[in-house]
Amino acid sequence: MVTYCYYLIYDNIYVTLSYDKRPKLMPTAKGKTLPRIINMMQLIPITPRWTTAKILQSSLQDRGFTVTKRTVERDLVEVADLFGLVSSDSPDGYKWSYSRKRSDIFLPSISAEEALSLQLVEQHLQDFFPREVFSQLDAIFKKSKDTLVRSQLLHSWPSKIASLPHVLAFKPLNIDTGIKSLITQGILEQRKMEITYGGSDSVHLISPLGMLIRDTKLVLICYFYDYKEPRHLLFHRVNSAKLLNETFDTDFNTLKYSQTGAVGILVNAETIEVKLAVKGYVKELFKESAINASQKINNERTLPDLTTQNDWVDVSIQLPHTLELENWLMGLSDHIIVKAPEQLKARVIRRMIKSLGHYGISTE
Template sequence: MPSNKSRNTLSRQWELLKLLPTSGSGETARSLQNRLAEAGFPTTKRTVERDLEDLSSVFAIRTNDKSRPYGFSWTPPTSLQLSAVSVYEALTLQLVQEALRPLMPSAMLAALKPRFEQAHSKLKALAGISPAADWPAKVASVPAYLPLQAPAIDPATLSCVQQAVLTERTLKCRYYSAHRNQSADLALTPLGLVQRGGITYVIATTPPHSDVRQFALHRISQAELLDIPGEHPEGFDLHAYVASGAMQFGDNAVQTITLEAWVSAGLLGLLRETPLSEDMESMTADDGGWIRASVPDSWELEWWLLSHTGSIAVTAPETLRQRLIQRLRNGLELYDE
């Protein structure tokens, strides 16, 4: 059974949480001490300060230190209705925060900010005490490709695009085409956002055309949200679109081909650990081996094949083989003096 002192401390701290304002510059520790006394919990100003320090490691309490005495309040839009997070919830929030940033509308992400801060405070308070709290320092994620720096995205443009996706309205903007090296004014119907490595793509149509295209978000400028409903293709499903291979790029990216190739012994070992497809077949030979797999006929495939030059030789299909030979010849010419 908890002691009377423990019960009194818990009751006092619970009352203190209820006294914290949700807006403004906050209540001072002295003011909270007086209000606690009026509520039947006489205590010292120092005890109130210690209580607030302890509670801040669990709840999203903000300290206004712009002037003295400090003010204390809930971090907007938090209130006492926001329950405390467990250490495992804090771990999850900490690990997903960066992953969510480019994918969620700014307004939605702002609503989660108090939770993220709460999770950070929780883990910081438990560091060195709970082994689980140290987990974020013991895990990391790195890309399997050359980590290029993510392009800069204008925050106002990002917010406008996200609102267009969320409200299914038309987006007026200027778009720079790197392929054509020119900019053009467009009216887009955004259908969704896709994160591919460090680049965010807006999946959209350009009415009156109904074909679905990809637009790099960092190349969009002068974005304006129009009060015009977007023209969405009937039956469009973003996840089905991604699963089709469309985001691997290329005119035939959604078409599947049967890739046949000779590979070195080292690459064959890697592909047996991480196959190119579920139906990949392999056979060992004296100087390496052979593989056969169903894969999208995409630029992504060509980039991967070219990255293993010296360890793989495509034998089929012939059209892919000839494209690779030409690209290798073009590359070799760049090194000719």
């Protein structure tokens, strides 16, 4: 039991000394300078966004700090150079922001592994989101670059990783940044929009639900007018967009929707059992990976009508019947034979015959 205590004040920190315990630090009052300035710095945005001393004073009071506007102004002037703050005059008073060049100075330290992850995010996703979205992350991206430069182990890692498309390396389409921003805002705020699309001047009312990154394309999922069947639009084909004040309620989940197969342009709404005979590259592909849990490979089965029957194996898998599936089967037709179902087999054969006709080859 402590019978005598001494209290000292050192740099605004209360220190309690007792006979039978080690010195311990007591938290400072919320009116103290250091905690107040730290909280103030957390409230300042990165340019072009801004705040004022009056706004900061109100926000600090919400956090429990009793402070005058004049004190906030004095604090801002004192720390401006240290933390890379910039200011400009306005009718509402001086506007304050972090400079983009030094906007990472007040961010907490990140590890080299975290920095690597952020660099890969910036490298592979920046073409698919509005520039203003990524501009809000400039500070953390800059800090990640600086962190990697100082890492002997990981500094060269971003140059050792590349992402290749499935087929040809099409570059991301040039989408109007203003239209893209309005669409993403409509998705986030669940606000209806008026758009023109494709080569038409007709104005359409849509409810934007979500977006997909498909190869190098951005796909907008939306309702047209009051219909409740989702439609797919390509961002780069939207010619104009107007955000309305009218909102809508939805629990639409883009991830779940993409897993239904609807994104692949359904030919048949029912899931089908696709039976294939495969060889070569496709055989190895199925052996090394799986599309879903229903995939089965029969290594023992042979095809008596093929002279190189030992090269082929049977594969069965449950899939939605989509144009994407047909395109994949046709693209690898020298390694695949479609055995079932008959509708899928017939459609693939018809499309192959039609394509041969383009080369002047008759199958009659």
